[in-house]
Amino acid sequence: MVDFLLSDIQREIQKTARDFGQNKVAPKAAHFDETMQYPIELMQQAWELGLLNVSNPEHAGGLGLGTFEGCIISEEMGAACTGVGTAMDANVLAAAPVIVGGTKEQHKRFLGPMSEELTLAAYCVTEPGAGSDVTNIRTTAVRKGDEYVINGSKMWITNGSVANWYFVLAYTDPEKQHAGMSGFVVPADTPGITVGKKEVNLGQRCSDTRSIQFDDVVVSKDHLLGEEGQGWFIAMKAFDKTRPKIGAMATGLARCAHAHAQAYAQERKTFGKPIARHQAIQFMLADMVRDIEAARLLVWKSAWEIDAGKRNTKSAAIAKLFAADMAVRVANDAVQVFGGYGFNTEYPVEKLYRDSKIFQIYEGTSQIQRLIIARESFAGR
Ligand SMILES: Cc1cc2nc3c(=O)[nH]c(=O)nc-3n(C[C@H](O)[C@H](O)[C@H](O)COP(=O)(O)OP(=O)(O)OC[C@H]3O[C@@H](n4cnc5c(N)ncnc54)[C@H](O)[C@@H]3O)c2cc1C
Numbered sequence: 001m002v003d004f005l006l007s008d009i010q011r012e013i014q015k016t017a018r019d020f021g022q023n024k025v026a027p028k029a030a031h032f033d034e035t036m037q038y039p040i041e042l043m044q045q046a047w048e049l050g051l052l053n054v055s056n057p058e059h060a061g062g063l064g065l066g067t068f069e070g071c072i073i074s075e076e077m078g079a080a081c082t083g084v085g086t087a088m089d090a091n092v093l094a095a096a097p098v099i100v101g102g103t104k105e106q107h108k109r110f111l112g113p114m115s116e117e118l119t120l121a122a123y124c125v126t127e128p129g130a131g132s133d134v135t136n137i138r139t140t141a142v143r144k145g146d147e148y149v150i151n152g153s154k155m156w157i158t159n160g161s162v163a164n165w166y167f168v169l170a171y172t173d174p175e176k177q178h179a180g181m182s183g184f185v186v187p188a189d190t191p192g193i194t195v196g197k198k199e200v201n202l203g204q205r206c207s208d209t210r211s212i213q214f215d216d217v218v219v220s221k222d223h224l225l226g227e228e229g230q231g232w233f234i235a236m237k238a239f240d241k242t243r244p245k246i247g248a249m250a251t252g253l254a255r256c257a258h259a260h261a262q263a264y265a266q267e268r269k270t271f272g273k274p275i276a277r278h279q280a281i282q283f284m285l286a287d288m289v290r291d292i293e294a295a296r297l298l299v300w301k302s303a304w305e306i307d308a309g310k311r312n313t314k315s316a317a318i319a320k321l322f323a324a325d326m327a328v329r330v331a332n333d334a335v336q337v338f339g340g341y342g343f344n345t346e347y348p349v350e351k352l353y354r355d356s357k358i359f360q361i362y363e364g365t366s367q368i369q370r371l372i373i374a375r376e377s378f379a380g381r
């Protein structure tokens with residue numbers, strides 16, 4: 001039997017995340033948007049509440065919860081501030097390849113500290129010349145005895161300047177294309193690492209996005225995840241765990257935009273009645289409710305699949321694609337409902353509109369999600 005009800009534990013997690021989101025994060029969202037400061041105190045509070053990296057395995061000191069529970073948290077953060085939510089989920093994105101490709105010993109070593117104190121991490125795959133086309137990366141890791149020497153430049157790295165360690169994708173054998181890539185955990189204080197300036201982005205402005213340069217950065221061979229040549233698979237498999245969470249965060253943002261639009265529509269009067277009583281506005285609000293509900297169900301299905309040990313590459317791409325496009329549409333309509341006030345920084349929906357756009361870009365653009373869905377469908381999956 002299919003059960004759409006959350007368990008007691010899941011409802012408890014949802015309540016904790018919602019209280020934190022609405023009481024601590026949302027009141028500061030405009031401030032962090034304006035100042036573009038990294039929300040370190042909120043990250044600390046999120047960690048203390050046990051809301052960070054909830055899927056880290058129990059043998060590494062983590063809670064061992066599923067992607068589903070992670071999605072519940074991401075939706076609540078999305079409804080509060082996606083800048084903070086992205087900072088939190090960047091940690092999950094960095095940990096995912098370690099969970100997927102690391103040994104139990106590596107889990108303990110690299111993920112264990114995340115349970116002892118606030119420990120931040122970043123996922124370093126994209127480069128100035130390679131985003132969607134991951135095989136075009138130029139970073140290399142050359143084996144020298146018991147060590148690897150890493151050289152290259154990464155771009156658009158979330159949590160770049162605050163991370164304690166990086167997951168880094170590099171070529172160990174460039175001739176072999178994606179089968180020649182390897183994944184490493186690189187401590188951020190390793191000599192040879194230079195972190196670039198904070199990028200000033202359209203939205204989610206408190207999230208820390210940086211370039212990172214690796215010049216003769218040496219790590220011992222036990223920082224390699226899995227075996228040489230497995231890096232691409234590990235980096236992509238990680239998305240099966242994290243794309244549902246991005247879909248969930250986009251759903252939360254849309255939920256927030258709808259709530260603002262609905263409240264405003266009941267207050268604002270034109271032609272002698274609240275605009276909520278004009279059918280054109282009602283239809284916009286109704287479409288929002290429909291699409292938010294649909295996105296949540298797609299997110300939950302893909303999260304449930306991976307937690308049940310099923311292949312979810314297609315459903316994760318569908319959930320991320322639908323929720324991202326939906327969030328942009330809903331935020332756009334929310335601005336429309338607010339009219340001129342929607343275009344102004346004194347009102348909350350312009351931030352949501354700016355914040356929503358990145359969902360169609362990071363963790364694979366909406367075009368790349370469509371390619372994945374087509375590929376999986378052609379393969380009969
Ligand atoms: C705020 C922010 C945070 C980010 N955080 C991280 C991070 O933490 N770690 C990380 O590794 N990366 C991160 N990224 C990078 C992000 O994942 C890439 O920007 C994204 O994958 C797109 O790559 P690109 O920018 O190089 O665009 P390109 O790959 O150059 O694409 C440009 C356009 O062409 C389209 N396109 C490309 N190829 C195809 C195709 N085959 N068919 C159809 N259309 C295509 C794309 O969809 C896009 O519209 C972040 C980016 C941003 C902006």
